[in-house]
Amino acid sequence: xxxxxxxxIRLSRYKNALKRLKALGFVKVFSGNxxxxxxxxxxxxxxxxxxFGITGNRRGGYKxxxxxxxxxxxxxxxxxxxxxxxxxxxxxxxxxxxxxxxxGGIKIIAGFDIDPARFSQQLEVPVLPxxxxxQFVQEHNVKIGILAVxxxxxxxxxxxxxxxxxxxxxxxxxxQLRAADDVVISNINLEVELxxxxxxxxxxxxxxx
Amino acid sequence: xxxxxxxxIRLSRYKNALKRLKALGFVKVFSGNxxxxxxxxxxxxxxxxxxFGITGNRRGGYKxxxxxxxxxxxxxxxxxxxxxxxxxxxxxxxxxxxxxxxxGGIKIIAGFDIDPARFSQQLEVPVLPxxxxxQFVQEHNVKIGILAVxxxxxxxxxxxxxxxxxxxxxxxxxxQLRAADDVVISNINLEVELxxxxxxxxxxxxxxx
DNA sequence: TAAATAATGTGAAAAAATACACAATAAATA
DNA sequence: TATTTATTGTGTATTTTTTCACATTATTTA
Numbered sequence: 001x002x003x004x005x006x007x008x009i010r011l012s013r014y015k016n017a018l019k020r021l022k023a024l025g026f027v028k029v030f031s032g033n034x035x036x037x038x039x040x041x042x043x044x045x046x047x048x049x050x051x052f053g054i055t056g057n058r059r060g061g062y063k064x065x066x067x068x069x070x071x072x073x074x075x076x077x078x079x080x081x082x083x084x085x086x087x088x089x090x091x092x093x094x095x096x097x098x099x100x101x102x103x104g105g106i107k108i109i110a111g112f113d114i115d116p117a118r119f120s121q122q123l124e125v126p127v128l129p130x131x132x133x134x135q136f137v138q139e140h141n142v143k144i145g146i147l148a149v150x151x152x153x154x155x156x157x158x159x160x161x162x163x164x165x166x167x168x169x170x171x172x173x174x175x176q177l178r179a180a181d182d183v184v185i186s187n188i189n190l191e192v193e194l195x196x197x198x199x200x201x202x203x204x205x206x207x208x209x
Numbered sequence: 210x211x212x213x214x215x216x217x218i219r220l221s222r223y224k225n226a227l228k229r230l231k232a233l234g235f236v237k238v239f240s241g242n243x244x245x246x247x248x249x250x251x252x253x254x255x256x257x258x259x260x261f262g263i264t265g266n267r268r269g270g271y272k273x274x275x276x277x278x279x280x281x282x283x284x285x286x287x288x289x290x291x292x293x294x295x296x297x298x299x300x301x302x303x304x305x306x307x308x309x310x311x312x313g314g315i316k317i318i319a320g321f322d323i324d325p326a327r328f329s330q331q332l333e334v335p336v337l338p339x340x341x342x343x344q345f346v347q348e349h350n351v352k353i354g355i356l357a358v359x360x361x362x363x364x365x366x367x368x369x370x371x372x373x374x375x376x377x378x379x380x381x382x383x384x385q386l387r388a389a390d391d392v393v394i395s396n397i398n399l400e401v402e403l404x405x406x407x408x409x410x411x412x413x414x415x416x417x418x
Numbered sequence: 419t420a421a422a423t424a425a426t427g428t429g430a431a432a433a434a435a436t437a438c439a440c441a442a443t444a445a446a447t448a
Numbered sequence: 449t450a451t452t453t454a455t456t457g458t459g460t461a462t463t464t465t466t467t468c469a470c471a472t473t474a475t476t477t478a
Contacts, residue, residue: 001412006435008408012401016383030455039385042455043437050457058456059444075404076411083403094303100360100383101400106407143410144403151309167413168406170399174225174309176248182417184409186402190379191310192221193395194292194353195284197377198315199217200393201352202285203210204376208391215465239425252467259427267426268474 002051008075010048013038015071022064030061077105082142084166086157087149088113088127091172095146096125108146110136130157134164148172158185211260217284219257222247224280231273239270286314291351293375295366296358297322297336300381304355305334317355319345339366343373357381367394 002008017037021029031042031049038045049055049062054070056062072078085092088111096111111127113119120127128136136142145166149157154173161169168184171177174192177185211217226246230238240251240258247254258264258271263279265271281287294301297320305320320336322328329336337345345351354375358366363382370378377393380386383401386394 001415003409003412004435005405005409008405009401012398012404013385016401017385020384032455037385039387041437043439044435046455046457047436056456057444058442059446059454061455074408076407077404081403081407090303090306094299095399097299098399101403104400104404106400106403144406168410170402170406175229176222176226176246178248182413184406184413186406188397188399188402189221190304190307190397191313191315192218192225193379193397194290194310194315195221195286195313196214196217197353197379197393197395198285198290199283200212200214201377203212204391204393206210213465241425250467252469253465255427256466265426266474267472268424268476270425 007048007051010038010040010044011052011071011075014045014048015068015075018064018068018071022068026064028061028063029067031056033061072105079105081106081144082109082140083107083144083146084109084133084137084142085111085146085148086113086130086133086161087147087153087172088115088118089148089150092146092148095148096123096127109140109142112136130160133160137164137166142166144168144170146170146172147177151175216257216260219247219249219253220261220280220284223254223257224277224284227273227277227280231277235273237270237272238276240265242270281314288314290315290353291318291349292316292353292355293318293342293346293351294320294355294357295322295339295342295370296356296362296381297324297327298357298359301355301357304357305332305336318349318351321345339369342369346370346373346375351375353377353379355379355381356386360384 014034017034021033021037031045034045035042052074083106085095085108088096092111096108108125111125112130112133113127114130118127119129143166145161147154147158147161147169151173154175155177158169158177158179162180162183167182171185171187174189179185223243226243230242230246240254243254244251261283292315294304294317297305301320305317317334320334321339321342322336323339327336328338352375354370356363356367356378360382363384364386367378367386367388371389371392376391380394380396383398388394
């Protein structure tokens with residue numbers, strides 16, 4: 001089992017690139033096509049595929065449909081993945097409404113909050129009291145949760161999530177969560193990303209000067 | 210000039226950790242404290258600092274205030290960084306309202322869209338027509354932009370941004386942007402992040418079985 | 419003041435990730 | 449059918465990143 005995060009991220013990118021290529025009418029692709037579309041080298045593509053036992057046809061490349069299926073299989077996307085969101089503030093609300101991944105086997109099925117003003121069963125995706133979290137997660141067998149609460153609450157909420165059975169947390173709060181060994185955490189930190197960008201923009205400025 | 214992205218990201222994390230430690234009353238820290246708070250090893254912390262010429266006091270650790278200042282300096286955060294957003298849909302709107310980085314020297318000063326229904330000068334952060342983008346960016350000397358438009362528009366909009374003088378783009382559209390050499394691009398892709406999480410959760414499941 | 423202690427700073431070793439290079443081979447062409 | 453061509457698949461080399469290990473040195477203690 002390959003446990004290299006960057007490699008898995010590239011697989012996702014290959015899949016997205018393949019969808020676009022398919023939309024353009026591609027039936028087969030070469031490693032070089034995928035490399036261009038995903039912004040890597042062709043040997044990187046082939047090496048990645050080799051790691052996962054994905055094979056093509058020498059001289060013939062890869063069949064787009066087979067490749068998409070195979071990658072979706074590896075990523076666990078050939079079955080629907082249910083996701084919940086805790087914290088329905090600015091970011092949480094935006095994610096609740098986000099339609100981008102409907103097509104890809106990921107579905108946000110509920111939001112949770114402690115503020116009654118935010119509760120609603122009327123919306124396409126209901127917003128429920130955090131007190132109902134455990135029961136909901138267990139009934140629907142949800143394994144993945146998005147954490148979008150203010151940073152002071154983040155650690156506490158992550159413990160609630162883990163104890164309810166959530167195994168993967170996508171954390172938007174700007175702190176480094178520490179979780180049990182059997183809970184996987186990914187962080188998205190806007191400020192960190194912007195700082196990174198600012199650094200490299202400045203660096204380029206200096207390099208040119 | 211250090212051009213290692215992961216290293217810069219760790220610097221940001223050290224800074225965030227330092228702010229929290231400072232709030233707890235820390236005046237000096239050891240590399241081990243920072244390592245724990247940021248989720249890395251202490252030798253990693255010291256090596257990173259060494260790369261940037263950050264020095265502490267043998268046996269005495271690092272002074273929190275000095276360290277924060279020094280890291281902010283390296284990240285270019287001791288002067289205000291103005292940021293604009295293009296695309297004021299779900300995600301863009303949420304980011305416009307996001308208060309998380311006010312304290313950190315990053316300020317979102319305007320949003321842009323093509324949909325007149327979204328224009329507004331009344332909001333704290335105005336939403337303006339995309340046609341005004343170039344002039345605004347040049348007048349305010351903005352170098353960093355967030356791209357939050359639908360994927361079909363993303364490439365076109367990124368070219369508008371670059372031609373107006375934007376040098377760093379934080380891209381939320383699920384495609385791999387290709388830009389001029391002097392424009393730095395960072396990608397945040399929710400679906401990719403969730404797929405990653407799903408993979409590792411499944412992988413752990415299998416490892417346990 | 420001298421000795422003991424505990425931290426940094428960094429060269430060197432190890433590990434991980436990436437790129438290279440080319441034999442193997444399927445498709446295209448003559 | 450034989451030859452040429454273009455692409456995969458992968459062992460090896462290279463580069464990058466991380467960890468190790470310890471000499472150095474400030475602080476504390478005796």
